[in-house]
Amino acid sequence: MRVLIVGTGAIGGFYGALLARAGAEVAVVCRSDYEVVKSCGIRIQSPLGQWTFRPQAVYRRAGEVSVSPDYVVVCTKVLPQIDRAALIREAVGERTAIVLIQNGVEIENELAAAFPNRELISGLAFVCVSRTAPGQIRHQAYGGLKFGVFPSGISPRVEALCQAFERAGVKAEATSDIVAARWGKCVWNAAFNPLSVLSGGLTTDWLLTQEGLIRAVMAEVCAIAAALGHPLPEDVIEQNIASTRRMPPYQTSMLLDFEAGRPLETEAILGNAVRAAQRAGVSVPHLESLYALMKLRELAAQSRL
Structure with missing residues (x-):
């Protein structure tokens, strides 16, 4: 090979x-x-x-x-x-x-x-x-x-x-069904990646103190996937929360990129999800808020360059 x-x-x-x-x-x-x-x-x-x-x-x-x-x-x-x-x-x-x-x-x-x-x-x-x-x-x-x-x-x-x-x-x-698998991974990424940046650099264990918000974001991703014809397992949110509790305190890839001054995958993770929701007619207020806040965070970082 x-x-x-x-x-x-x-x-x-x-x-x-x-x-x-x-x-x-x-x-x-x-x-x-x-x-x-x-x-x-x-x-x-x-x-x-x-x-x-x-x-x-x-x-x-x-x-x-x-x-x-x-x-x-x-x-x-x-x-x-x-x-x-x-x-x-x-x-x-x-x-x-x-x-x-x-x-x-x-x-x-x-x-x-x-x-x-x-x-x-x-x-x-x-x-x-x-x-x-x-x-x-x-x-x-x-x-x-x-x-x-x-x-x-x-x-x-x-x-x-x-x-x-x-x-x-x-x-x-x-x-x-790799498309469903992608939405399944987005359940975690859409919550923890932007929140790690917006929180000022907290690791996953600290982010879990806001479990209600995390679950709300995850539920919106699940709703988009279902509307697009790729329903996720009923326990996908519980599995993601449980696996995050088991992992060591972790700095997400988006946080590491942000702290190093590198471009962020905001569009791939959040922007694409929000646009898919708009096409499917799914209400995603938490995702939309995270997306807007991340775009503002990026603008603030660029203004300091």
Whole structure:
């Protein structure tokens, strides 16, 4: 299995390292950490062990790849200013499957339109992991994955990808309704990511002191999913609350990006959800408030630059 990881931050570095552990040939496209990763690899600290992931090749851009991979795995942030299709186009061959391990809802259409004749595998990571320094990744908890063909179905390539991750020691599930799975993950993301920023930097354990608000946001996400024809399990909110209580105090990815002055995935996580609700005629006052407050928070941060 030949894999190219595009976006070698916390998610890309961690899951690329796991695929390499499973025996895949893993190369990476690395921008900000290029020199460190090329010379020293990526150091992983995890309950699964501590090791250094040394990619088969390290590139500055996908166009440097000489042989098209079996899978191009996109792990960049989903931001309006990032043209994901352009980032990977030169590496995508006739038999390349495109894999997204990214946050947000309704994020696949851009890639589906750009590569109509390629298999598009949408994926979700349920993990507490962060990049602590150039070439340094800390995995704290969880790590499970879900994959499915977009817009629906399970293919042999999805199954092979899941099997590779299973060999590396993490649970990887194939699902025929990856769109529902995305809304399922948004139940957590839409609540905890923006609240971690708006609260001034609180970790998940402190955010749970406002459980009523969190549950209200989660219920609105469930209502959108149901209106779009992807109803979520009745216990999805209870499961998310319980799993958050079990995890160590965690700074969300959005909070880490905010504190580092990086762009935020506000549109992918909140904006897309609010727009979907408007199309479906679903009332989501809590989501709309969080979205507006996050846009104001971003404006305030930009005004200080």
